[in-house]
Amino acid sequence: MKKIGVKISVFMMLSCLLVLAACGNKEEKSSTDGNEKGKTLIAGTNAAFAPFEYMDKGKVTGFDVDLVEAVAKEAGYKVEVKHEGWDAMLANLQSKQSDLAIAGITMNDERKKTYDFTKPYFEATNMIVVKKESDIKNALDLKDKKIGVQNGTTGQEAAEKILGNNNGNIAKYKNITIAFMALKNNEVDAVVIDNVVGNEYVKNNPKENLKVVMDKENFDSEFYGMAFPKGSKLTKEFDQAFQKMIDNGTYAEIYKKWFKEEPDMESLKKAEK
Numbered sequence: 001m002k003k004i005g006v007k008i009s010v011f012m013m014l015s016c017l018l019v020l021a022a023c024g025n026k027e028e029k030s031s032t033d034g035n036e037k038g039k040t041l042i043a044g045t046n047a048a049f050a051p052f053e054y055m056d057k058g059k060v061t062g063f064d065v066d067l068v069e070a071v072a073k074e075a076g077y078k079v080e081v082k083h084e085g086w087d088a089m090l091a092n093l094q095s096k097q098s099d100l101a102i103a104g105i106t107m108n109d110e111r112k113k114t115y116d117f118t119k120p121y122f123e124a125t126n127m128i129v130v131k132k133e134s135d136i137k138n139a140l141d142l143k144d145k146k147i148g149v150q151n152g153t154t155g156q157e158a159a160e161k162i163l164g165n166n167n168g169n170i171a172k173y174k175n176i177t178i179a180f181m182a183l184k185n186n187e188v189d190a191v192v193i194d195n196v197v198g199n200e201y202v203k204n205n206p207k208e209n210l211k212v213v214m215d216k217e218n219f220d221s222e223f224y225g226m227a228f229p230k231g232s233k234l235t236k237e238f239d240q241a242f243q244k245m246i247d248n249g250t251y252a253e254i255y256k257k258w259f260k261e262e263p264d265m266e267s268l269k270k271a272e273k
């Protein structure tokens with residue numbers, strides 16, 4: 001009788017310890033391969049890309065932030081969106097210091113070699129932003145001009161397609177805010193940038209006397225996706241959660257909040273592979 005009592009209490013003590021150990025683990029913020037439901041994932045971003053991500057009173061805000069929070073929740077996770085900067089964001093993703101990245105990241109073949117992506121969540125294209133008095137009317141007019149881009153983006157690629165790789169007339173900046181500053185100070189004649197972000201900047205900075213130039217012939221259609229380290233199990237979980245949000249209208253709601261119009265689901269669907 002006594003022996004059994006001792007055995008039971010040892011057993012109970014051990015199980016208590018196990019439970020405590022499990023609880024301790026749960027609190028920890030991990031940034032590995034995820035898939036422990038309920039934990040807080042780290043999503044890297046470059047919060048100088050309004051309206052997708054920007055700093056507002058010290059907090060990262062924007063369409064991407066609302067979207068990733070909703071998708072994470074649907075998938076059973078919490079998420080902390082961290083402003084890391086473009087290059088750091090990509091490096092942290094590759095080294096798995098973050099679980100994912102969301103930053104208006106265009107999915108292309110080059111990046112697909114290094115990262116896994118969800119299905120497309122936004123369609124975009126590059127555009128040109130110039131001073132109102134500029135005579136630039138399309139992408140080909142950029143040939144002998146100085147162009148500002150964000151380093152390592154599709155804006156840089158689009159400019160290189162016209163001016164050639166390593167052309168000294170392409171000024172590559174760490175973020176798009178600095179590129180716009182260069183345009184303001186006439187250090188460059190134009191900025192090549194994602195259309196929605198260019199439009200937003202021109203609208204928000206009327207004193208800078210800017211206008212936008214679209215050129216659908218020379219600038220391709222691009223699709224944004226959420227990016228994960230290669231092989232992350234989260235990609236599929238996020239994809240399924242995202243699909244649920246498309247089906248139940250949550251995606252359209254978030255889209256309308258930021259862009260004041262319905263998303264073009266057909267074109268997003270067509271871009272899925």
Ligand code: ARG
Nearest residue numbers: 046049103104105106153154
């Ligand atoms: N869509 C472009 C690209 O993927 C630019 C993205 C820049 N995003 C940002 N948050 N600064 O290359």
